[in-house]
Amino acid sequence: MNFKKFFAELKRRKVYNVAVTYAVVSWIISQIVTQLTSTFEAPLWVAKMMTVILIAGFPVAIILAWAFEMSPEGMVRTTSDAAKTNPYPPGKKKPLTGKLFIGILVLIIIGQFAFYKFNQNESHADKNEEVSIAVLPLKYQSQDLEKEYLANGAGDAIRVHLSKIKGLRVTPRISVEQYRGTTKTARVIGDELNVAYLLEGSFFMVDNKVLLSVNLISTEEGVQVASKEYNRDYNEIIQVQSEVAKTVAKEISVEISPEAMERIETIPTENSMAYDHFLRGNEFYFKANSLEQKNKEWMQLLDEATVSYNQAIKTDPSFAEAYIGLARVDYKRNLDAAILEDSYLDNVILMANKALELDPNLADAYSVRGLYHTRVYKPHLAVSDSKRALEIDPNNIESMYNLSFVYRNFDLNFRESLETLQKIEVLVHSQEELWRLYGEFAEFYVQLDDVEKEEYHLKKQQDLKPGDIVNFWFTYARTKRMKECIDYIDTHQKEINQYRVSSLAGCYYFGGDYQNAIRYYDAMEQLLQEENFNYAVVIRDSHRFGHTLIETGNNEKGMEMMRRQIQINKRLIELNRPDYGLIYDLVGIYSFLGQKEEALRWMDLFNEGEGWLKYGSVYSLVQIDPLFDSVREDPVFINWVETGGKKLEKARREINTYLEKENN
Missing domain, CATH: 3.40.50.10070 (TolB, N-terminal domain)
Structure with a gap:
């Protein structure tokens, strides 16, 4: 077979042109049919049937193009003499064969396709945003x-x-x-x-x-x-x-x-019994998170959740989401209680990694692993995991909060942290979500020691849920507004629990009223024995309890609690789990004890690690903190505080400039 002659004959008989024209026209018809069936809600088989007809018609059109063509006398065979020469007047081509006609059709299709896709994407984006x-x-x-x-x-x-x-x-x-x-x-x-x-x-x-x-x-x-x-x-x-x-x-x-x-x-699992255990675990976990404070009931609920998740895994060892459940529970339970242990959150990373081995597309596994990496001071991994969680689940707010925390506490990138919180603000609108968000905004401004903006967001929290605890007492205490501090607690924290007594103890302590402070520190110690562990009291406030004991005459127990706080803080630093509030507390303890060299050493570490920016609220706190009363006139102390003030002022100025540009 002479292929060169065959392809030349295809060209002479205009088979190429017919094929292209048929394909173009068929595509237009299919688009029209699709739109009409959608508009009039016609059954799907109508569009399918039309597609079948158009496909079946293609070989028929090719055969007819090979065999026949139009002439002034009508249809003639392409092998006839009439077809071999152009029977039309000079300058006129055979119908439906002009390259210009086909080109125009192709341009129309390309234009329509581009317009359709642009509008479709735009409309979907608009719709999905709303x-x-x-x-x-x-x-x-x-x-x-x-x-x-x-x-x-x-x-x-x-x-x-x-x-x-x-x-x-x-x-x-x-x-x-x-x-x-x-x-x-x-x-x-x-x-x-x-x-x-x-x-x-x-x-x-x-x-x-x-x-x-x-x-x-x-x-x-x-x-x-x-x-x-x-x-x-x-x-x-x-x-x-x-x-x-x-x-x-x-x-x-x-x-x-x-x-x-x-x-x-x-x-997630083919085993209904495993799924049943998993749902039971989720319910216990949700109830634990709904409690106001960590106590025996909280721990019992987490224990019940652990049992249920383990039963789910025992029933189906390949059930990835059950491992996430265990990771979440261990994160919540050990974040505070086991912080002094070597293993700490090791089981969290083991369970999260196991879940991802079984299913690499689980947003919650990346989210909890991101939280783990934040707490063990691996910020680059925390950011990577949090961003991956958001790629899979755009509604994963927990990962957004974690990103905001990492940006400001590790990178000192306050603008990026604030922008992330602003992104969350666009997404959340319910009372519960906004209450948490305003609390995060307040923490952001606490870190910058911007008391005005801190109070503004705490007030927004309080307005949303007047019956819930808001951290106003600390704002009042460190700005020496003791009456407002106590009145606020009496009005908003009426239930006698660890939060109330520890807040009142703090108010009186920072106000210098040690007689009333010791009453509430003693009550807090009693509640701890009855209810269970509280991180803020056991890990963070032993030295203030000890200072109050010393001021009220119990020097022996007070010094014991001071030494206890020193051991805890140094242990956390040794384990690479510090925050700069702990280093600040060591400066305060050694200043109170008159150990100036040790106090200076920790001052230097605080400065080197940018502690003023990473734990900014201490700038206003140090102005009234009783632990520093004996060194307030010391030039080294004065210089230390002034250095912190300048750094915070610069950071606040940068954020305020950004906000002004945003508002304009």
Whole structure:
């Protein structure tokens, strides 16, 4: 076969032109059909059938182009004499064969495609930025109340799946828990949480059958958008939860990327018993985090969570999320209580790494590993893990907070830290979330020793939740406003617990009223024995308790507590777990004890490590701290404090300049 002659014949018979023209026109038709079927909600088979017809028509068009062509006399065979010469007047070409015509069609298609993709991406971005949803606690309708954790677990799973969708803001459980059994309307809840949609529903289980009903509600209109029931065996509940998430995404028109879809559809375990243990562990963990303070009940709940997660792993050793549960529990339990031990948080990193070995796409594993790296002073790894968590789960607020903490405490990059908090502010709107965020803003300005902005954000916290504890007492104490300090505690911390008595002890101590201070330090010691360990008291305040004992005549016990604090602080520094507040405390203890050389040594270490910037609140504290009363006139001490003031002033000026530019 002479291929050169064959291809020349294809060109003469205009087969190439027909093929290109057919492909172009078919593509246009397919786009029109797709738009029309979408607009008129026609069945999917209509578009599929048209695609089949267009594909089948292609070889027919090629055959006809090979055999026939148009002429002034009508259709003629391409082998005839009429076809071999151009039968049209001079300057006129055969129809549908002009290169200009085909070129114009191709340009139209390219233009339309580019316009469509640009608008599609823009509209999806706009939509996804605006779309927000809260998954309310599912109503548990079974009689066995001990199984309510199954309903809570189903709601949590739906919430987690939705959180994986980029651009969709999902309110966390801690913020929606207040609406359990509420009579508030969808519009009111939507306004309070600032969300566009609510997902509510019920969970009913009898024997091994589950009926899960969900309703999607538009909060703006206060009307139901969609409703669906899932009647399945309990061992299918994992698949059902991902189905709900996909249905919700479709109804509210948010696009799920292929990566997010894969994660949503991933089954964490095929073993329903392992999943049951896991959900039980999650419930214990959630209840522990909901407590106001760490006490015996808190520790017991974490112990129960540990047992449940271990049972889940024993039932299914490949259940990655159960290992994350253990990592979280150990992080919470050992962060304070085991800080003086060599192992400290070792089990956290082991469990997080095990989870990632089993599934490298678990945002929570990266998140808890990032927290671990922060606490063991590996900031570069903390940043890497936190950013990876946010790539997988854009709603992982915990990782954003961790990034903000690392930026300001390790890198001294206050602007980056503040920008991260501002990003969180865009994402969160519920009362619970904002309360925490304003607390973080307050901590940011505490570090800069900007008392005005610190108080502003503490006030915003207090306005949101008047009944909750806000750290106002320390602000009042270190700025020598003792009456306001005590009045605030009496008004807002009425319950007798470790927080109240330790706060009152601090107020009186910094005010120089040692007689009242010792009353509350003694009460705090009694509560510690009754309730359990408290980091702030046992690790951080032994020296102030000791100082108060010395001032009230108990020199022996007071000196014992002073020595205890020195040992604790030096042990933490030896283990590479210091914060610069501990070094500041050593300066204060040695100053009080009259050991000037030791005090100077720790002053130098504090300066070298940029302690004034990493623990900024001590600048205002040192002005009134009783431990430094004996050295206030010392030139070295004066110079030390002035150095800190200049560094903080420079940092505040840079942040204020940034904020002014932002506001303009």
